[in-house]
Amino acid sequence: MDLKSNHSSPVLTDPIPINKSRLGIHSNLLSYPQSGGSLSPGKYKMTPRKKPAKLDDVRSNGWLDAMKSSSPPRKKLIKGFNIEVAADDIDIAYHSWMIKYPSALKSFEQISKHAKNKKIAVFLDYDGTLSPIVDDPDRAFMSDAMRSAVRNVAKYFPTAIISGRSRDKVYELVGLTELFYAGSHGMDIMGPVKHTESDDGHPNCVRSIDQEGKEVNLFQPAREFIPMIDEVFRTLVENTKDIKGAKVENHKFCTSVHYRNVEEKNWPVIAQCVHDILKDYPRLRLTHGRKVLEVRPVIDWNKGKAVEFLLESLELSDRDDVLPIYIGDDKTDEDAFKVLKEGNMGYGILVSSVPKESNAIFSVRDPSEVKKFLKALVRWKRLEEA
Ligand SMILES: O=P(O)(O)OC[C@H]1O[C@H](O[C@H]2O[C@H](CO)[C@@H](O)[C@H](O)[C@H]2O)[C@H](O)[C@@H](O)[C@@H]1O
Secondary structure (H helix, E strand, O other): OOOOOOOHHHHOOOOOOOOOOOOOOOOHHHOOOOOOOOOOOOOOOOOOOOOOOOOHHHOHHHHHHHHOOOOOOOOOOOOOHHHHHHHHHHHHHHHHHEEEEEEEEOHHEEEEEHHHOOEEEEEEEEEEOOOEEEEEEEHHHHHHHHHHHHHHHHHHHHEEEEEEOOHHHHHHHHOOOEEEEHHHHHHHOEOOOOOOOOOOOOOOOEEEOOOOOOOOEEOOOHHHHHHHHHHHHHHHHOOOOOOOOOOEOOOOOEEEEEEOOOOHHHHHHHHHHHHHHHHOOOEEEEEEEEEEOOOOOOOOOOOOHHHHHHHHOOOOOOOEEEEEEEEEEHHHHHHHHHHHHHHHOOEEEEEEEEEOOOOOEEEEOHHHHHHHHHHHHHHHHHHHOO
């Protein structure tokens, strides 16, 4: 594909083959606007058609509100009486919320009853699920105990990590070869080669070799966006360099701008910076994560589609004897919860210590409860097999 062509849309001149299978990976996958600006030579940027943005933009379009509510506050030391009362209120709210989203630990018997004679597939988010949320994304390590719990789960059930991070990065953090990995919110999946796969295979898949030399399928539906994302990443690094605490990550198929360590008074500045850049890239869009703004291609693909894709690759889709379980903490995990809920095919488990609306069925409070749940699954399976 000629990415530097003079056509009005180089990314569209030679689109990757589009699969029309029941996964829904059809031409709508690339549902970004196809017109609306001209390309600067050699770049992926559209020339702006509007006046430069005013600071008002990010206030009026809801970005700032979303930024403020994007991550629950960490626990604070409670000293004064008034704060204790507030904490009690929070507890009451949490307990009534749990009526709607019961604890997966307390409901384990119900879950295991339903799982009897079924094949469980486990899908795990990384940040906030397997590792606690910390200030520095480069230091979001999972504990050895968690790693061992995940390793044991993978001995009994097909297990995949589906993360917003790049696939390489999440593999580096998890370090287990026995899992499947999907990075960039599912836009980069390394999955199994299907036994029944015909010779021509999946048009969006290429055969590859994993860390252990095993043949795998690499599915990258947003492959042609790599140079565009890289360009935006570099612009974001440059344009945010004077905002203290800002951090930009390149996940290959998407890029993240963290504001967790940016003073709140500067949030409008960082939001405006991302907003202004996005105006030049109509084929990219913004999503909100936990104190992070994420820029990703406008394609019809998300963690939910990644779950469907992996189930199909594992030859576990459309089967009554399969029970997928997805555990995650973030907005992006909602797409996966929704797929399971709407397909009435498994359990979404939300990791949250504060009440929030979700498509999950159950909840756990934090990664330590995730670990307990994973261990309970393994214990139950061992007993089943005994
Ligand atoms: O899908 P995930 O595996 O949950 O990844 C989502 C984002 O996770 C990381 O950011 C989050 O965790 C950081 C470390 O705890 C925290 O500092 C940050 O505020 C959170 O947003 C990762 O750095 C992002 O790039 C991922 O998109």
